[in-house]
Every structure is written in C-alpha cells, then in structure tokens.
Amino acid sequence: MPAPGTRPAGVAPEGAAAHVRAMFDTIAPTYDRANHLLSLSIDRYWRWRAVRLLRHRLPDPQGRVLDACCGTGDFSLALAAALPGACVQGADFSHAMLARARPKAGRRLAWLQADAMRLPYPDAAFAAVASAFGFRNLADYRGGLAEFHRVLQPGGALAILEVSRPSLPVLAQLYPLYFHRLLPWLGGLISGQPAAYRYLPESVARFPAPRELAQWLHDAGFADIRIVRFTAGLATLHLGTRA
Ligand SMILES: C[S@@+](CC[C@H](N)C(=O)[O-])C[C@H]1O[C@@H](n2cnc3c(N)ncnc32)[C@H](O)[C@@H]1O
Numbered sequence: 207m208p209a210p211g212t213r214p215a216g217v218a219p220e221g222a223a224a225h226v227r228a229m230f231d232t233i234a235p236t237y238d239r240a241n242h243l244l245s246l247s248i249d250r251y252w253r254w255r256a257v258r259l260l261r262h263r264l265p266d267p268q269g270r271v272l273d274a275c276c277g278t279g280d281f282s283l284a285l286a287a288a289l290p291g292a293c294v295q296g297a298d299f300s301h302a303m304l305a306r307a308r309p310k311a312g313r314r315l316a317w318l319q320a321d322a323m324r325l326p327y328p329d330a331a332f333a334a335v336a337s338a339f340g341f342r343n344l345a346d347y348r349g350g351l352a353e354f355h356r357v358l359q360p361g362g363a364l365a366i367l368e369v370s371r372p373s374l375p376v377l378a379q380l381y382p383l384y385f386h387r388l389l390p391w392l393g394g395l396i397s398g399q400p401a402a403y404r405y406l407p408e409s410v411a412r413f414p415a416p417r418e419l420a421q422w423l424h425d426a427g428f429a430d431i432r433i434v435r436f437t438a439g440l441a442t443l444h445l446g447t448r449a
Pocket residue numbers: 223226227230274275276277278279280281297298299300303320321322323337338339340341343344345
C-alpha cells in the first residue's frame with residue numbers, strides 16, 4: 207500500500223512530488239496575492255500565532271530554525287521577527303517560490319532549494335523545525351516526520367501549521383461551498399491555473415484529521431504534542447518536542 211501522503215488527481219504515487227513541485231513553480235508569481243485574498247489575510251494571523259506558540263518551546267533562543275516548505279517566505283519572515291536571536295533557514299524544492307522569498311528578506315535569512323523528504327542537513331542540526339501549509343503537500347507524511355525528527359536536536363521543537371476542516375457547525379456547512387466551489391474558481395481566475403486550486407481542497411480532504419496526525423507525531427518520536435485549532439478549526443497547529 208502506498209504511504210499516506212498527497213497525490214494530485216490522476217497522478218501515480220511516484221510522480222506526486224514532481225507534479226506538486228511543477229504546480230508550485232507555475233503558481234509562484236501569483237501565490238502571495240491569491241493566498242491573502244482567498245483567506246482574507248487570516249493566513250497572516252495564523253502564521254503570527256503559530257510562531258508565538260512555537261517560541262515558548264524553543265530550547266535555545268540563539269538556535270537554528272528551519273522553515274520547511276517555506277515557499278515565498280512569509281512564515282520564515284514571521285519566525286525571524288519573533289525570534290530575533292535565532293538563525294532562520296528557509297527550504298523549499300520550488301525554485302520559483304524561493305525566488306519570490308529572497309527579495310523580501312535581504313540578507314537576513316538564508317534560503318535553500320531542498321526537498322523536505324531528503325533534507326541536506328546533518329542529524330540534530332536545528333533547535334526547531336516549522337512548516338506552514340507545506341507539510342500537507344508531502345508525498346509521504348510519516349517519511350516527512352521522520353526527516354524532521356532526524357534534523358532536530360533532542361528537546362527541539364516542531365510546529366506544523368495546516369489548513370483543516372472547520373469544527374463549528376455553521377462554518378462546517380458553508381465550508382464545502384467556499385472551499386470546493388468558490389476557492390477553486392477564484393484561485394484559478396487569479397493564477398490562471400485552475401488545476402492548482404482544485405488540488406488545494408482535494409489535498410485538505412485527504413489530509414489526516416488532527417488527532418490522527420498527532421498520533422503520527424507520537425509514532426515518529428515526538429512528545430508533549432499539542433493540537434491548537436485556529437479560527438474555528440479552519441487551520442490547525444500541531445506542536446511537538448523531539449524526545
Ligand atoms: C502552500 S505553499 C506554503 C508556502 C509557505 N510555507 C507559506 O506559509 O505560505 C507549499 C510549499 O511547499 C513546497 N513543497 C511541497 N512539497 C515539498 C517538498 N517535498 N520539499 C520542499 N518543499 C515542498 C512547495 O513548493 C510550496 O512552496
């Protein structure tokens with residue numbers, strides 16, 4: 207059985223990562239605009255809160271922090287702003303997304319083109335690993351967690367922020383209309399890439415529920431796991447500490 211991970215419609219498991227990478231390369235020019243518009247900028251608040259919750263777990267305020275699947279760098283910037291002593295490194299496998307991250311931060315941050323499933327770092331290299339809206343796109347979630355665990359130092363902090371299905375009944379009813387109809391249409395209009403914005407709700411639908419993901423964190427060797435739901439469950443943060 208293939209490992210649980212993302213797989214865009216009609217794509218074989220072994221082609222999933224290449225497909226996802228090509229898709230983000232294509233939508234990179236409009237990614238930020240579409241993101242803030244489609245979420246009414248709530249995504250900025252979610253990143254801001256996630257960083258604040260992660261900050262309390264950081265074993266070393268001067269430590270190295272990895273933003274995995276950093277995309278156009280907004281989460282890396284939020285991390286650097288909230289952790290002024292830390293050294294923040296953003297990694298993503300899409301060159302086009304990274305090209306948009308670089309000018310936002312000048313020389314303050316380091317960027318690297320790298321696959322989150324095979325990070326080019328030694329064991330225990332980071333005090334924290336964080337990922338915002340990126341983890342869901344991995345072709346193998348358990349493999350991704352094992353890789354994050356490997357590059358974290360013992361006692362290091364993990365934060366995974368993801369879009370999720372809302373728990374509040376009113377929102378839960380409106381959600382399919384927005385997420386499966388309006389969002390793909392609007393996203394397609396802004397980016398000119400409707401398939402990419404059809405993939406978004408599909409990937410969220412396939413993503414494990416918060417408790418299941420928490421169990422996978424536990425299985426991967428993380429302790430002190432906490433699930434924090436933002437905005438009635440529209441986004442969920444998983445926190446863990448490398449045991
Ligand atoms: C939805 S964007 C999120 C970007 C950013 N973290 C944010 O907060 O807006 C997902 C990013 O994950 C990256 N990504 C997906 N799978 C990856 C992998 N296996 N290795 C590295 N980056 C990956 C994509 O290239 C894309 O830039």
